[in-house]
Amino acid sequence: MIDPLILSRIQFAANISFHILFPTISIALGWYLCFFAWRAYRTKQSVWSSLYLFWVKIFALTFALGVVSGITMSFQFGTNWPGYMQVAGNVAGPLLAYEILTAFFLEATFLGVMLFGRQRVSPRMHLIASFLVAFGTSVSAFWILSLNSWMQTPAGVVLVDGKVQVQDWFAVIFNPSMPYRLSHMLVASGLTASFLIAGISAWKLRRFQNSEVAKTGFRTAVKVAAVLIPLQIFIGDMHGLNTREHQPAKLAAIEAVWHTEKGAALTLFGLPNEETKQTDYAVTVPKLASLILTHDINGEIRGLNEFSDHPPVAKVFWSFRVMVGMGLLMLLVAWGGAWYLLKQQTIPQPVLRIFSWMTFSGWFATLAGWFVTEIGRQPWLVTGILRTADAVTKVGSHMVLSSLVMYLVLYVVLLSAYVSVVFHLAGKAGKQEV
Amino acid sequence: MDWGYWLPVIFAGLMALSLLLYVVLDGYDLGIGLLLPLVSDEDKDRMIASIGPFWDANETWLVLGIGLLLVAFPAANAMLMASMYLPVALMLGGLILRGVSFDFRVKAKDPHKPWWNLGFTIGSLIAALSQGYMLGRYLSGFAETSAAYGFAVMTAIGLAAAYILLGSAWLILKTEGYLQQQATRWMQIALWPMGFGIFLISVVTPWMIPSIAQKWFQLPNFLLLLPLPLVSICLYFALFKILPALRKQQSIGHDRWCWLPFSAAVSLIVLAFWGLAYSVFPEIVMGKMTIWQAASDTAALKVIFYGAIVVLPVILLYTAFSYRIFRGKIGDLRYD
Numbered sequence: 001m002i003d004p005l006i007l008s009r010i011q012f013a014a015n016i017s018f019h020i021l022f023p024t025i026s027i028a029l030g031w032y033l034c035f036f037a038w039r040a041y042r043t044k045q046s047v048w049s050s051l052y053l054f055w056v057k058i059f060a061l062t063f064a065l066g067v068v069s070g071i072t073m074s075f076q077f078g079t080n081w082p083g084y085m086q087v088a089g090n091v092a093g094p095l096l097a098y099e100i101l102t103a104f105f106l107e108a109t110f111l112g113v114m115l116f117g118r119q120r121v122s123p124r125m126h127l128i129a130s131f132l133v134a135f136g137t138s139v140s141a142f143w144i145l146s147l148n149s150w151m152q153t154p155a156g157v158v159l160v161d162g163k164v165q166v167q168d169w170f171a172v173i174f175n176p177s178m179p180y181r182l183s184h185m186l187v188a189s190g191l192t193a194s195f196l197i198a199g200i201s202a203w204k205l206r207r208f209q210n211s212e213v214a215k216t217g218f219r220t221a222v223k224v225a226a227v228l229i230p231l232q233i234f235i236g237d238m239h240g241l242n243t244r245e246h247q248p249a250k251l252a253a254i255e256a257v258w259h260t261e262k263g264a265a266l267t268l269f270g271l272p273n274e275e276t277k278q279t280d281y282a283v284t285v286p287k288l289a290s291l292i293l294t295h296d297i298n299g300e301i302r303g304l305n306e307f308s309d310h311p312p313v314a315k316v317f318w319s320f321r322v323m324v325g326m327g328l329l330m331l332l333v334a335w336g337g338a339w340y341l342l343k344q345q346t347i348p349q350p351v352l353r354i355f356s357w358m359t360f361s362g363w364f365a366t367l368a369g370w371f372v373t374e375i376g377r378q379p380w381l382v383t384g385i386l387r388t389a390d391a392v393t394k395v396g397s398h399m400v401l402s403s404l405v406m407y408l409v410l411y412v413v414l415l416s417a418y419v420s421v422v423f424h425l426a427g428k429a430g431k432q433e434v
Numbered sequence: 435m436d437w438g439y440w441l442p443v444i445f446a447g448l449m450a451l452s453l454l455l456y457v458v459l460d461g462y463d464l465g466i467g468l469l470l471p472l473v474s475d476e477d478k479d480r481m482i483a484s485i486g487p488f489w490d491a492n493e494t495w496l497v498l499g500i501g502l503l504l505v506a507f508p509a510a511n512a513m514l515m516a517s518m519y520l521p522v523a524l525m526l527g528g529l530i531l532r533g534v535s536f537d538f539r540v541k542a543k544d545p546h547k548p549w550w551n552l553g554f555t556i557g558s559l560i561a562a563l564s565q566g567y568m569l570g571r572y573l574s575g576f577a578e579t580s581a582a583y584g585f586a587v588m589t590a591i592g593l594a595a596a597y598i599l600l601g602s603a604w605l606i607l608k609t610e611g612y613l614q615q616q617a618t619r620w621m622q623i624a625l626w627p628m629g630f631g632i633f634l635i636s637v638v639t640p641w642m643i644p645s646i647a648q649k650w651f652q653l654p655n656f657l658l659l660l661p662l663p664l665v666s667i668c669l670y671f672a673l674f675k676i677l678p679a680l681r682k683q684q685s686i687g688h689d690r691w692c693w694l695p696f697s698a699a700v701s702l703i704v705l706a707f708w709g710l711a712y713s714v715f716p717e718i719v720m721g722k723m724t725i726w727q728a729a730s731d732t733a734a735l736k737v738i739f740y741g742a743i744v745v746l747p748v749i750l751l752y753t754a755f756s757y758r759i760f761r762g763k764i765g766d767l768r769y770d
Contacts, residue, residue, distance in 0.1 A: 061537050067490055068533035072526045074497050078504055079519055082512030085504060090734040093505030097738045100494070100501045101745040108494045109749075109756050112487030120759050166733065395519045403523035410530055417534075421541050 005392045007400040008080040011407065013374075015072050017367055018411045022066035024366050027141055027186065028193035029059050030134030033114075035220075037130045041123055050213045054429045055197070058422055060115055065418060067108070072407075080400070081381070083391030088164050088382050091157060091172055092147060099143035107136030138186070145185055149178035151382045152373065153246045164385065176246050180239040181373070187232045188369065191330060192362025194228065197221035198337070199359025200426045202352040208430040218355075219341060226338035229331045236327070237292070244293055247383065249307040250376035253316040255289050256282075259303040264289040269321070272313040277304070311378045319371035326365035333358055360419070441739060442729040445506035446715065448742060452499035454707050458600065458700055459492035465601020467532055467558025468594065469620060470551060477613050478551060482536065484608040484764045489536065491753065493529070506735060510718040510728035517576045518568050525564035532557030559594070566593030566631075573639055573710075575720035585638055592631015596703060598624040603696040606680070608764050614692070615684050621695055622677045629670055632706050636663065639713060643720065646713045659712070666705045669698050 033056055040048035074096075077084055085092060113121060113129040121129070156171030157164045166172055201218035204211055244251045251257075256272040256279045257264055266289040270282030290299040304310050333354055340347050381388045393400075463485040470478055503511045515522060535553035542550055570586030602624060605617035640647035650659060673695065680691060718725045729735065 057541060061534075061541060064490070064534055064537040067493065068530040071493065071497055071529055074500055074504065075515065075522055075526060078500075078508075078511040078515035079522055082508075082516065085508035085511065089505065089508045089730050093508070093730055093734050094737040094741070096501060097505045098741055100498050101741055101749070104494045104497060105491060105749045105753070108491040109752055111490055112756055113759060116487040117759055163731075165731070166737075169737070393516060393519075395516050399519050402520065406523060406527050410527060414530070414534055417538060417542070421538060424543055425541055 002397055002401065004395070004397040004400050005389055007397050007404060008392050009388070011400060011404045012076055012080060014404070014407055014411065015069065015076060016374075017370070018407075018415070019066065019069040019073055020366065020370060021363055021415075022062050022069065023137065023141070024185075024189050024192045024362065025196060026059060026062045026066055027134075027137045027189040028191075029055065029062065029196070030130075030137045031190075032193055032197065032220075033059055034127075034130045034134045037127050041127055047212050047216050050433065051217055054213065054425070055217075056115065057425055058196075058200075060111075061418065061421065063107075063111060065414065079395075080393045081391045082393055083386065084381060087162065087386045087391070088151075090164050090166050091150060091154075095143050095147040095150075095173075099140055099147075103136045103140035103143065107133050107140065110136070141185060141189075142182060145182040146173050146175070146178050148373075149181045150175045152181070152377055153177040154382055154385055159385065164382075177239075177242050180235065180242045184232070184235050184239050184369070187228055187235060188362065188366050190228045191225060191232060192366055194221045194225035194334075195330065195355075195358050195362045196360065198225060199356050199361075200422065202347075202355035203359070203423065204426050204430040204433075205347070206349060206352050206356065207427070208434040211430055211433040213433045214430065218347070222334060222337040222341060222355075225330070225334040229327070229334050233327060233331070236324075240293060241295075244301075247376070248302045249304070249310040250316065250373075251293065252302060252304045252307070253311045253313045253376060254320045254372060255293070255301070256313055256317045257289065257301050257303045259305050260300065261303065262290065262300045263287045263298040264293075264301045266292065267317075272317050274313055309379055311376045316372055316376045319368045319375065323365050323368035323372060326361055326368065330358070330361060330365065437732050437736065439726070441732055441735040442506070442725040443716075444739065445502060445729070445735060446718070446725045448746075449499055449502040449506065450707075450711050452495050452502060454704065456492070456495035456499055457596075457707065458703055459488070459495060461597045461703070462600040462604035462696075463489045463492055464532075464558045464562050465597035465599065466604065467554050467601075468562065468598050469601050469605075469617075470555050470558075472620070473613065473616070479540075480609060480613060480764060481605065482539070482554075484605065487756065487760045489533075491756070493533070505738060506730055507718055507725065507728040508730055510723055510725075513719050513723065514572070518571060521564040521568050521571070525561050525568070528557045528560030528562075528564060530557070532561060558597075562594040562597050563590045566590035569593060573635065573714075573720065574642060575722070577642075582642075585634070585642075588634050589631060591627055592634065595624050595627035595631060599628050599699050600696075600703070603699040607692050607696045610689065610763055614689075615681055618677050618681045618684065618695070621699075622674070625670065625673060625677075628702075632666070632702075635706075636709070643713075645717075645721075649713060659709075662705055662709050666702060669702055669705075673698055 033052060036048050036052040036055065039045070040052055077092075110129040110132040114126065114133050117129065118126055150172055153176045154164075155175040156168040157166050159165070197217050198221035201214040201221065204214035205218060208214065240251070243254075255264070256267050256270065258277045258279070263286075265284040265286045267279055268283045268285065270279035270284075272279045287297050290301060291297050293299065293301055304313065337347070337351060337355060340351055377383060379387055379389065381391050466481050466485055470481060473481065500511075503514070532554050535550040535557060539547050539550035539554065567586045567590040570589030571582075573589070574582040574585055576582075599621055602617040602621035606614055606621065609617065640650055650656060676691075676694065676698075680695070683689070683691065714720065716724050716726070718728050
C-alpha cells in the first residue's frame with residue numbers, strides 16, 4: 001500500500017492547487033467589477049454596465065468554485081493534518097478564525113446583494129456591496145497569507161513542551177516574509193484577472209469585431225497588465241532577497257546551487273541530480289546568480305551542502321523556471337499589446353490570437369509560484385518547528401486513496417466545465433453585443 | 435472570572451450556535467435541492483431563485499462551526515475527523531457538486547442544464563445523508579455494533595427529511611400559486627419521517643447511553659426539560675392540522691399565514707437541537723472527551739473571543755440586512 005503521508009500530501013496539494021485557481025481570479029476580478037460598476041455609475045455609459053454584467057457572471061461562477069473548494073480546505077486540517085493544530089494551533093487557530101469572521105461572511109452575504117440585488121437596492125448601495133465583496137476577498141487573502149508566511153518564516157513565538165506559544169501577535173502577523181508574499185500574491189491575482197479579461201475579450205473580438213464591450217474590456221485589462229507585470233518582477237526580486245535571508249535552503253534549491261560559492265553562475269536550464277549533487281546538461285551564465293540574488297557580482301550564495309534538511313531540488317528548480325518563464329512571456333505580451341493600443345487604432349488578428357491563448361496564463365504562473373514556495377518549505381510544515389511527516393493523519397491509506405480519487409475526478413470535471421462555460425458565456429454575450 | 439473554565443463553555447456555545455444556524459439555513463436550501471426533481475423546469479428556476487442570494491452565506495456557517503471546532507477544540511476535531519473520515523469526504527464531495535451545479539445550470543449550454551440540475555440534487559442528497567449519518571455515528575460514540583450503524587442510517591434519513599421539511603416551508607414562504615400548494619403537500623409528507631427520526635433519537639440515545647438517560651430522567655431536571663418534548667409534540671400536531679387548512683386558503687388566494695410553517699419548522703429544529711446539545715454537554719466526543727479536555731490554550735481562545743464578540747453581532751446584523759433586502763415573494767430573480 002502507498003504511504004499515507006504521500007497520499008495525504010498529494011491530496012492536500014490537489015485540493016489547494018484546485019482551490020487557489022479561483023481566489024486568484026476573484027480577488028482582482030472583484031476589484032475590476034468595482035471599477036466597472038463605478039464607471040457605469042459615474043459615466044452612465046452602457047458599455048461599462050454591459051462589461052459589469054458580463055464579468056459578474058464569471059465572477060459568480062469563480063466565487064462559487066472558490067467557496068466550495070475552500071470548505072474542503074477547512075476540513076483537511078482536521079482530517080489529514082491533525083498534528084498541525086496540535087503544535088501550531090495557538091497561531092493557526094486565531095488567524096483562521098479571524099479570516100472566517102472578518103472576511104468569509106462579509107463576501108458571501110454581500111455577494112448575494114451584488115448578484116441579485118440590482119433591482120432591490122439603490123445604485124449606490126449596489127456599488128457599496130460590490131466594494132465590500134472585493135474588500136472581503138482581499139481581507140481573506142491578508143489573513144491566509146499571513147498564516148502561510150508565518151509557516152515559512154515563523155516569528156513572535158516560543159516553543160513550550162513542543163507547542164507553539166505566542167509572545168507577540170504583531171510579530172506573528174507581520175512576520176518577515178509576509179509583506180512580500182502578500183503583495184506578490186495580490187499582484188499575481190491582478191495579472192491573472194487581467195490576462196483573463198484581455199484573453200476573453202480578444203477571443204470575442206476575433207469573432208465579433210464590433211463589440212464595444214470587448215474593446216473596452218481589452219483596453220482596460222491590457223493597460224493594467226502592462227503596469228502590473230514590471231511591478232510583479234520587482235516584488236518577486238525583493239521576495240527572492242527575503243528568501244535568501246530567511247530560507248536559504250529554499251533559495252539554494254531554486255537555483256540548484258550545490259556548493260556555497262562566490263560569484264555564482266546562474267543555471268538557466270539543466271537537470272538537477274540529487275544523487276551526484278550536480279546539475280546535468282546545465283546551461284549557465286557566469287556570475288549572474290550572485291548579481292540577481294545579492295545585487296553584487298561576487299556575492300556569496302549558500303549552497304545545499306550547508307543544509308542537512310533541504311527541499312527536493314528538481315521540483316523547486318523547475319517550478320521556479322516555469323513561473324519566471326511565464327512571467328517574462330506575460331511581460332512581452334502585455335507590453336506588445338500596450339504598444340499596439342498606444343500606436344495603432346486596431347489590434348491585428350495575430351495579436352488577438354496570442355492574447356486568447358494567454359487567457360489562463362496567470363493560473364500557470366501562480367500555481368508554479370505556489371509549488372516553489374510550498375515544496376520549497378519541505379521537509380517542514382512550519383519551518384524549524386514541525387515536520388510535515390509528524391503532522392500527518394493516522395487513518396489508513398485506503399481511505400485517503402478513496403477520497404483522493406473522488407476529489408480528482410470532481411476537479412477534472414469541474415475545471416473543464418469551468419473553462420468551457422467561460423467561453424460559452426463569452427460567445428453568448430458577444431452575439432448580443434453586436 | 436475563571437477563563438479556563440468559561441472560555442471552552444462559551445466556544446462550545448458559539449460552535450453549537452453556528453451549527454444550529456447552519457442546519458436551519460443550509461437546511462432549507464439543501465431541502466430545495468432534494469425537492470428539485472419533483473417540479474417542472476420553470477418551477478425549478480423559481481425554486482433556485484428563492485435561495486440564490488443566500489446559499490453562499492448559509493454554507494459559511496458550516497465553515498465557522500467546523501472552524502471553531504478546529505481552532506477551539508483541536509483534540510476533539512482530530513478525533514472526530516479521523517473517526518468520520520469517509521463520510522466527511524463524501525459530504526464535501528456532495529457540497530462541492532451542489533454548490534457549483536447551482537451556478538453552472540444557468541450558465542452552461544442549454545442541453546447541459548438537466549445534468550447540472552441532477553448534480554444539484556445528487557450533491558444535496560449526498561451532503562444531507564452523510565451529515566445525518568455522521569450525527570448518528572457521533573451520538574452512538576462511534577460504537578461498532580450493527581445496531582449503531584443501523585441507527586446512523588435512520589438518522590441520515592431523518593435529517594434528510596428535516597431538510598425537506600425546511601425546504602418546503604421555505605417555498606411556502608417565498609412562492610405563490612401551484613408551487614406553493616405543492617410545497618405544502620411535501621411538507622406534510624416530510625413530517626412523518628422527520629418525526630420518526632426525532633422520536634428514534636429521543637428514545638434510542640438514552641437507552642444506548644446511560645449518561646444521557648441520567649441527565650434526562652433525574653429530578654428536578656426531568657420536570658424542567660419536560661416542556662421540550664411536549665412543545666415539540668404540540669407543534670407537530672398543530673402542523674398536521676394547519677397544513678391542509680393552509681392549502682385550502684392558498685387555493686382561494688389567501689396567503690396571510692405563509693410564514694407560519696417555516697417558523698414552526700425552525701422551532702422544531704431548534705427544540706430538537708437544544709435537546710441534543712443538552713444530552714451531549716459537557717462532552718464533545720461522546721464518552722471520550724469533555725470540552726475542557728479538548729480545548730485550546732486559554733491565551734489563543736481569548737484572542738479569538740475578543741474578535742468574535744466584536745464581529746459576530748456585525749455579521750448577524752448584515753445577515754439580517756440581506757434577508758430584509760430579499761424579503762417577500764421571489765420574482766424572477768436575475769443578475770440584471
